Amino acid sequence: MNESIRPRPNPIAGSGLGHEVRASWAFVERNFYIVRRYWGWEFAFLIFNVASSMSVLYIGEAQGGSAAEQQNLVLYLGIGTVVWAYLRAVFSNIGEMITWERWEGTIEYTMMAPISRLTHMLGVSLFSIVYGLARSALLLGVLALFFEVDLGGANLPGATLILLAGSISFIGFGIMAASLPLLFPERGEEMTFVISSVLLLVSGVYYPVSVLPGWMEGMATVSPATYVLEGMRAALLDGAPTTSLGGDLLPILLLGALALPLGIAVFNWAERFAKRTGRLKRSG
Amino acid sequence: MLTQERIAHRTIQPPAAETEAVGKPQPSADAVVVDHVSKVFIQKDLLRRKPPKEVRAVDDVHFTVRRKEIFGILGANGSGKSTLIRMMSTLLIPDAGRVSVFGLDVQRDEAAVKRLINRVSVEASFFKKLSPQENLLYALRLYGRSGSAVRREMVEIMEKLGIDGKRLGQPLEQLSRGQQQKVAIARAFLTAPVLLLLDEPTTGLDPRSKIDVQRFVDQLRDEHDATIILCSHDMREAEELCDRIAMLDKGRLIALDTVDGLKRAVGSEIGTADPTLEEVFIHLTGRKIDEEGEDERKDEG
Structure with missing residues (x-):
């Protein structure tokens, strides 16, 4: 650049890896503030989660069989509800990052900020994992008050490993879902909702995927939630050692390795599309 | 004509x-x-x-x-x-x-x-339930600014724009349109x-x-x-x-x-x-x- 037209350096706008890492914290902090301000809604959602989970677990208790079989079924359903609550929280939080900001009117300011999109996504994803874990822990705590849960023989580290590995692909799926409102400003959010509903149906949250029709079972094989739930159940219900969880861990990691870069690529493409067509800001 | x-x-x-x-x-x-x-x-x-x-x-x-x-x-x-x-x-x-x-x-x-660059648009464009301070802290972190000096500057600039520092903690939706726009100006200004x-x-x-x-x-x-x-x-x-x-x-x-x-x-x-x-x-x-x-x-x- 010609020296005479060089601008004075902006004294504050940061750059480099350190700046990006610190900037990603902005999203964590902002979302924490939002959750705090909307605490009433958070409480209402928790009640809804608890009520629907308890309803499902009581259906399990109402089934016949021995006490051990009954407890096994309740635990099977309990794992489904808690794990799904977590995965859905991660998926929705990330999937709604664009819709939410567009609704508030801040999307252009976030997109204009001197940070990489990866930093943006990293921040939102980090919050989503913490938020999902906190909500699921609360749900688990309340359920434990009402139902007898014996996790004496469970492989807790293995279950944690499966859950965290599964988060990677859900982050990827969430990022892909977040790009939908950039492509379809009026319908993107509805599409995100449909995706999460389909994942709930085909992933074996409340039943083994073997009961599904063949074409749905096919869909289950590409849903990371299927393997997360199977792995969690193996670790918690059967106490399977971590070394034997490879059958679930491998597809989880494989789906994550595909979904995350694909999600970022799709989002970047959608952002450019939105900037070319003027869809960043919702019309009307 | x-x-x-x-x-x-x-x-x-x-x-x-x-x-x-x-x-x-x-x-x-x-x-x-x-x-x-x-x-x-x-x-x-x-x-x-x-x-x-x-x-x-x-x-x-x-x-x-x-x-x-x-x-x-x-x-x-x-x-x-x-x-x-x-x-x-x-x-x-x-x-x-x-x-x-x-x-x-x-x-x-x-x-x-x-x-x-930074921009101030006709709509103030903030998270309405968050306070001016929370909104500004978020925006400033994206530009690499944080810490107590920033908070001090925030109060100074808001007072310069005619907004009482006490209002920094109230939800933005409780501020008038003019006050919200002043917060938007402050947001842009604080990123220099x-x-x-x-x-x-x-x-x-x-x-x-x-x-x-x-x-x-x-x-x-x-x-x-x-x-x-x-x-x-x-x-x-x-x-x-x-x-x-x-x-x-x-x-x-x-x-x-x-x-x-x-x-x-x-x-x-x-x-x-x-x-x-x-x-x-x-x-x-x-x-x-x-x-x-x-x-x-x-x-x-």
């Missing part, structure tokens, strides 16, 4: 020097070069009952903005002001032409350009932009808030070495603040000069020694500035 045909014939072209400066770095202190930029929006009927409608929001616009200048862009709703600002802000990609900020291409050097893009920052504000904001903009240029582009349809504001003014009509640049230059050129044509800026605009476009353009595209004006 002039007919559309007559307007098309008597459009004032930007001075030759402006045209020459476009496209190659000049040894002048150009802050922004808008080089023959066009933007067309296609409105499609989802059910395809009607053919797609093409809205030419910006049509072959070119001008340069000098460093430390307050450069006004005047035009009615739908004239392409906001579309131009969005292209400068990296939020829209031009269909033709290019925009550069201090020699950096807005598309190719997007990340570097983002570090130099080299180029500040103001898109109708005082529209809808009460007279007192308007004066506060205008005084602040003036100070910003004088004390902080910032270049400012101000979109407005407030003639008086433009006249008081701007060093030069570009007039847009239906996406086209129809005139560019200092306020005095514009008045002189049009005054001699209409036989008035000292026409108002509004008279200049009416003479050049054939309508008042608060009349909306025929092809107004919602939110892309």
Whole structure:
């Protein structure tokens, strides 16, 4: 650049890896503030989660069989509800990052900020994992008050490993879902909702995927939630050692390795599309 | 009043020097070069009952903005002001032409350009349930600012803008429109932009808030070495603040000069020694500035 037209350096706008890492914290902090301000809604959602989970677990208790079989079924359903609550929280939080900001009117300011999109996504994803874990822990705590849960023989580290590995692909799926409102400003959010509903149906949250029709079972094989739930159940219900969880861990990691870069690529493409067509800001 | 045909014939072209400066770095202190930029929006009927409608929001616009200048862009709703600002802000990609900020291409050097600019739009654009402080902390972290010094600065600048520091903790939705807009100005200011893009920052504000904001903009240029582009349809504001003014009509640049230059050129044509800026605009476009353009595209004006 010609020296005479060089601008004075902006004294504050940061750059480099350190700046990006610190900037990603902005999203964590902002979302924490939002959750705090909307605490009433958070409480209402928790009640809804608890009520629907308890309803499902009581259906399990109402089934016949021995006490051990009954407890096994309740635990099977309990794992489904808690794990799904977590995965859905991660998926929705990330999937709604664009819709939410567009609704508030801040999307252009976030997109204009001197940070990489990866930093943006990293921040939102980090919050989503913490938020999902906190909500699921609360749900688990309340359920434990009402139902007898014996996790004496469970492989807790293995279950944690499966859950965290599964988060990677859900982050990827969430990022892909977040790009939908950039492509379809009026319908993107509805599409995100449909995706999460389909994942709930085909992933074996409340039943083994073997009961599904063949074409749905096919869909289950590409849903990371299927393997997360199977792995969690193996670790918690059967106490399977971590070394034997490879059958679930491998597809989880494989789906994550595909979904995350694909999600970022799709989002970047959608952002450019939105900037070319003027869809960043919702019309009307 | 002039007919559309007559307007098309008597459009004032930007001075030759402006045209020459476009496209190659000049040894002048150009802050922004808008080089023959066009933007067309296609409105499609989802059910395809009607053919797609093409809205030419910006049509072959070119001008340069000098460093430390307050450069006004005047035009009615739908004239392409906001579309131009969005292209400068990296939020829209031009269909033709290019925009550069201090020699950096807005598309190719997007990340570097983002570090130099900030924007205040007609809507305050905040998380409404969050307080001004929470909103500002979020925005400032994205620009690499945090810590107690920032909090102190926040209070200082808000008080300078006439907002009690105590209001920093209240949800933003409880603040008046004028106060929200002042928080938006503070947000931009606290990131110390080299180029500040103001898109109708005082529209809808009460007279007192308007004066506060205008005084602040003036100070910003004088004390902080910032270049400012101000979109407005407030003639008086433009006249008081701007060093030069570009007039847009239906996406086209129809005139560019200092306020005095514009008045002189049009005054001699209409036989008035000292026409108002509004008279200049009416003479050049054939309508008042608060009349909306025929092809107004919602939110892309």
